[in-house]
Amino acid sequence: MAIVGVILPLLPTVPFLLLATFFFANSSERLHDWIISHNIFGPMILDWRENGAIRPTAKKAATGSIAAVFLLSLMLGAPSRILIIQAVVLSGVLTFIWSRPNG
Structure with missing residues (x-):
């Protein structure tokens, strides 16, 4: 959903990214590391996690x-x-x- 949100202007991206990160962190370290190191999504997630x-x-x-x-x-x-x-x-x-x- 976050990827679709990047393309469609009326669909939010960040809430889906935060949910994905939360679920990835609790289910798969590999997926969590992937989304955190992603060129587009990673910086947004880290900005939110570190500084809100x-x-x-x-x-x-x-x-x-x-x-x-x-x-x-x-x-x-x-x-x-x-x-x-x-x-x-x-x-x-x-x-x-x-x-x-x-x-």
């Missing part, structure tokens, strides 16, 4: 994806209560993302 950090490019991509999802809901005519719930939840997510240190 998210890279600025990932923050911008997440913000763009969140804005796209909300705009899509608006364009599809989602009910007002759904838009309010989305706005509250997505604002919380953005607050969390942007409050993390830069990786």
Whole structure:
């Protein structure tokens, strides 16, 4: 799922990477070492594990994806209560993302 998330802008990458790392660490040292040493995924995982950090490019991509999802809901005519719930939840997510240190 993380690999698909790299390609598709609306699918998150980092949460799937963190889950994969957790499960790999508990199931296979070889797979854990592979994902940690991966050229693309490894640095993001290490940034998070060592500092709780998210890279600025990932923050911008997440913000763009969140804005796209909300705009899509608006364009599809989602009910007002759904838009309010989305706005509250997505604002919380953005607050969390942007409050993390830069990786």
